[in-house]
Amino acid sequence: MAVTxxxxxxxxxxxxxxxxxxxxxxxxxxxxTKTKVRKAMQDLGYSRNAAAQILASGKTNTIGxxxxxxxxxxxxxxxxxxxxxxxxTARESQISVAIATGHTQEELKKQVSLLYSEKRVDGxxxxxxxxxxxxxxxxxxxxxPFVLVGTPTDRQNEITHIDNDNKLLGxxxxxxxxxxNHKNIAxxxxxxxxxxxxxxxxxxxEEMSRRGLTRTFVKFDKNFKIVxxxxxxxxxxxxxxxxxxxxxxxxxxxxxxxxxxTYNNSVFGxxxxxxxxTFDINVGxxxxxxxxxxxxLLDEKTDYHEKTVIPFEFILRESMKARE
Amino acid sequence: MAVTxxxxxxxxxxxxxxxxxxxxxxxxxxxxTKTKVRKAMQDLGYSRNAAAQILASGKTNTIGxxxxxxxxxxxxxxxxxxxxxxxxTARESQISVAIATGHTQEELKKQVSLLYSEKRVDGxxxxxxxxxxxxxxxxxxxxxPFVLVGTPTDRQNEITHIDNDNKLLGxxxxxxxxxxNHKNIAxxxxxxxxxxxxxxxxxxxEEMSRRGLTRTFVKFDKNFKIVxxxxxxxxxxxxxxxxxxxxxxxxxxxxxxxxxxTYNNSVFGxxxxxxxxTFDINVGxxxxxxxxxxxxLLDEKTDYHEKTVIPFEFILRESMKARE
DNA sequence: CTGAAAGCGCTTACAG
DNA sequence: CTGAAAGCGCTTACAG
Numbered sequence: 001m002a003v004t005x006x007x008x009x010x011x012x013x014x015x016x017x018x019x020x021x022x023x024x025x026x027x028x029x030x031x032x033t034k035t036k037v038r039k040a041m042q043d044l045g046y047s048r049n050a051a052a053q054i055l056a057s058g059k060t061n062t063i064g065x066x067x068x069x070x071x072x073x074x075x076x077x078x079x080x081x082x083x084x085x086x087x088x089t090a091r092e093s094q095i096s097v098a099i100a101t102g103h104t105q106e107e108l109k110k111q112v113s114l115l116y117s118e119k120r121v122d123g124x125x126x127x128x129x130x131x132x133x134x135x136x137x138x139x140x141x142x143x144x145p146f147v148l149v150g151t152p153t154d155r156q157n158e159i160t161h162i163d164n165d166n167k168l169l170g171x172x173x174x175x176x177x178x179x180x181n182h183k184n185i186a187x188x189x190x191x192x193x194x195x196x197x198x199x200x201x202x203x204x205x206e207e208m209s210r211r212g213l214t215r216t217f218v219k220f221d222k223n224f225k226i227v228x229x230x231x232x233x234x235x236x237x238x239x240x241x242x243x244x245x246x247x248x249x250x251x252x253x254x255x256x257x258x259x260x261x262t263y264n265n266s267v268f269g270x271x272x273x274x275x276x277x278t279f280d281i282n283v284g285x286x287x288x289x290x291x292x293x294x295x296x297l298l299d300e301k302t303d304y305h306e307k308t309v310i311p312f313e314f315i316l317r318e319s320m321k322a323r324e
Numbered sequence: 325m326a327v328t329x330x331x332x333x334x335x336x337x338x339x340x341x342x343x344x345x346x347x348x349x350x351x352x353x354x355x356x357t358k359t360k361v362r363k364a365m366q367d368l369g370y371s372r373n374a375a376a377q378i379l380a381s382g383k384t385n386t387i388g389x390x391x392x393x394x395x396x397x398x399x400x401x402x403x404x405x406x407x408x409x410x411x412x413t414a415r416e417s418q419i420s421v422a423i424a425t426g427h428t429q430e431e432l433k434k435q436v437s438l439l440y441s442e443k444r445v446d447g448x449x450x451x452x453x454x455x456x457x458x459x460x461x462x463x464x465x466x467x468x469p470f471v472l473v474g475t476p477t478d479r480q481n482e483i484t485h486i487d488n489d490n491k492l493l494g495x496x497x498x499x500x501x502x503x504x505n506h507k508n509i510a511x512x513x514x515x516x517x518x519x520x521x522x523x524x525x526x527x528x529x530e531e532m533s534r535r536g537l538t539r540t541f542v543k544f545d546k547n548f549k550i551v552x553x554x555x556x557x558x559x560x561x562x563x564x565x566x567x568x569x570x571x572x573x574x575x576x577x578x579x580x581x582x583x584x585x586t587y588n589n590s591v592f593g594x595x596x597x598x599x600x601x602t603f604d605i606n607v608g609x610x611x612x613x614x615x616x617x618x619x620x621l622l623d624e625k626t627d628y629h630e631k632t633v634i635p636f637e638f639i640l641r642e643s644m645k646a647r648e
Numbered sequence: 649c650t651g652a653a654a655g656c657g658c659t660t661a662c663a664g
Numbered sequence: 665c666t667g668a669a670a671g672c673g674c675t676t677a678c679a680g
Contacts, residue, residue, distance in 0.1 A: 002441075002443075002673095004672095004673055004674085005673065005674065006673080014650075014651085015650065015651045015652075016651090016652095016673090016674085016675095017650075017651065017652080017653095017675080017676080018649090018650060018651075020673095020674065020675060020676085021649095021650085021675090021676095023674095024675090028649060028650085029649070029650080030649060030650090033649080033650080047438075047441035047442050047443075048442055048673085048674080049379070049442065049443050049672085049673050049674065050375075050442040050443055050444045051374075051375045051376075051378035051379040051384070051443060051672085051673080051674090052375075052379050052656090052672070052673035052674035052675090053673080053674055053675080054375035054656095054674090055373070055375040055376050055379050055655095055656050055657065055658085055672090055673080055674070055675090056655080056656055056673075056674040056675040056676080057656085057674080057675055057676090058656075058675090060375070067408070076401075076404075077400075077401070079404050080400075080403050080404045080407075083404075083423070083425075084391070084425045087423055087424075087425050088425065088426075091435065096422060096439075096444060097422070097423060098420060098421070098422065099407070099411055099421055099423070101407075101408045101411050101412065102412075111415065114371075115420075117326075117371035118371050118372055118373065118374040119326075119371075119373050119374055119375060120374045120420060238591075238595060241595050241596055242595060242596060245596040245597065267562075268592075268595075271562060271565050271566060271592075272565055272566060272569040273569065326657095328656095328657055328658080329657065329658065330657080330658095338666075338667085339666065339667045339668070340657090340658085340659095340667090340668095341659075341660080341666075341667065341668080341669095342665090342666060342667075344658065344659060344660085345659090345660095345665095345666085347658095348659090352665060352666085353665070353666080354665060354666090357665080357666080372657085372658080373656085373657050373658065375656085375657080375658090376656070376657035376658035376659090376672090377657080377658055377659080378658090378672095379656090379657080379658070379659090379671095379672050379673065379674085380657075380658040380659040380660080380671080380672055381658080381659055381660090381672085382659090382672075
């Protein structure tokens with residue numbers, strides 16, 4: 001039925017092993033033979049059989065992508081965006097993508113170990129960091145290759161990871177506001193967990209004190225209230241929408257009374273006015289780089305683990321304004 | 325290195341073919357032998373080799389999931405949600421998931437045909453409908469098995485598909501509003517394309533005229549304006565947020581002056597107040613059923629193509645109110 | 649530069 | 665109910 005390497009070999013008048021070598025473009029084969037074989041593949045409409053190739057070579061050419069073990073978290077646009085970018089980058093190198101999802105770390109771990117033990121994947125890209133994660137520990141202790149998108153705080157030196165510079169992101173928000181003459185700025189968050197918060201907040205603090213400005217920390221909840229601030233740095237776009245709602249209720253206008261700068265540049269930033277001034281964290285590059293680094297890791301079989309910092313971009317929109 | 329069927333066979337004192345039969349729980353094998361073999365598998369920590377199994381059996385036990393050929397569309401929470409549900413349902417039947425993404429129909433088609441010709445998947449689940457789609461036509465004309473989530477208007481009888489009853493969704497929105505004494509209702513949309521719009525609108529129209537109410541159709545744009553309406557049925561949650569912004573600008577209050585009912589029950593419905601009264605379209609069941617129907621299709625090898633209608637749920641929140 | 653052969657780890661008629 | 669054998673479609677030392 002399906003045409004195989006043998007059919008091609010016969011048609012081209014060579015041995016199957018030669019066809020196999022042409023497929024991987026081996027430098028051992030003469031150009032003349034390559035041309036001949038390629039023509040035969042064309043004529044016959046040959047496609048390789050992935051399973052046979054995997055079985056014979058021991059390489060799956062597939063990456064497992066691990067989503068965070070929380071349902072609503074993974075419905076954020078970030079995850080679909082990065083999955084798309086991972087898939088597209090992988091495809092360029094003839095690599096497929098498998099996915100691992102689950103509601104708990106245990107469930108995830110089980111799925112991850114199955115994917116690997118059944119030899120469906122060569123390794124993984126983890127799409128979340130978090131203080132401690134049993135999936136990550138599992139991979140680490142079993143010597144299974146993986147890279148991580150985010151910053152695994154307690155394991156930075158042992159895990160190849162890709163992230164934005166969240167501290168710089170914190171500083172930059174301050175810089176932009178300070179240059180517009182804001183002196184009284186609060187950092188607003190609804191969670192104090194995770195390295196993303198920690199780093200952005202730390203950057204915020206450093207830059208504020210470097211400039212001698214008055215800083216406040218505000219945890220967002222029902223009692224959210226602004227006192228003397230003229231600008232807010234908000235942890236993410238969704239939270240920014242909620243913050244702005246509260247501000248409006250309290251009679252403040254954004255950006256006339258209060259400027260808001262936020263992070264992630266998701267779709268939430270451009271639904272209602274004022275559109276959000278935000279930082280684009282370049283999810284596309286985050287995903288593409290994760291794939292590249294993973295492939296390099298596989299190749300080199302080394303224990304060398306670097307961090308790659310993906311640049312961000314400031315997106316100036318309506319929620320920020322200079323203070324007279 | 326990895327333990328194989330042979331190792332298990334030796335340990336259990338049987339032939340490899342027997343182990344293979346135990347793995348698929350063949351009824352030919354005696355319980356006694358099964359127990360013995362299973363113990364050996366346990367002791368040795370056996371995992372099947374997916375590639376070998378695929379190669380020998382000709383079945384990949386993998387479903388390809390096809391995302392719509394538009395970037396921003398696929399970043400909607402719907403897609404990640406349904407992917408998760410598909411993956412989880414598939415896993416219960418030992419099925420894996422591969423994904424196909426692309427920016428254009430051509431790109432998608434290429435990827436889809438590659439997945440199939442390399443025998444990486446047994447078939448596909450398409451996550452979008454649309455008037456005409458070359459990917460769908462490609463699968464159809466090549467006899468490649470697939471099911472579709474949505475309603476392929478011009479091919480309903482030839483494609484197994486899973487959808488909500490969008491017409492009923494249109495009628496139900498009217499019913500809820502009418503029962504709260506609203507008589508003047510508009511249907512608001514930002515697109516007039518797609519069967520989702522068409523059906524919801526048709527249901528809206530039918531129920532309105534059945535009740536003898538005054539209906540309006542409003543295309544949402546910069547000039548969006550309400551005249552005598554007391555209630556709006558809005559195509560989706562995101563649009564509802566934009567609509568409410570405009571209403572606020574024009575001095576209307578939701579729900580005191582105007583009630584809003586919308587669709588999809590995405591995260592967008594509970595970010596800012598008033599939280600949206602909306603219909604949950606049950607994405608989890610949509611995905612799970614797609615998997616089930618696909619598997620049935622594979623088994624039966626029939627040309628019988630049914631539609632499965634997934635029930636929805638009314639989510640009463642703050643944007644709707646009775647009219648005195 | 650190319651061929652012949654063994655092998656990857658399963659499944660599945662065929663026999664008994 | 666179980667075994668022996670062929671075969672799935674590739675890859676890769678080994679030889680020449």
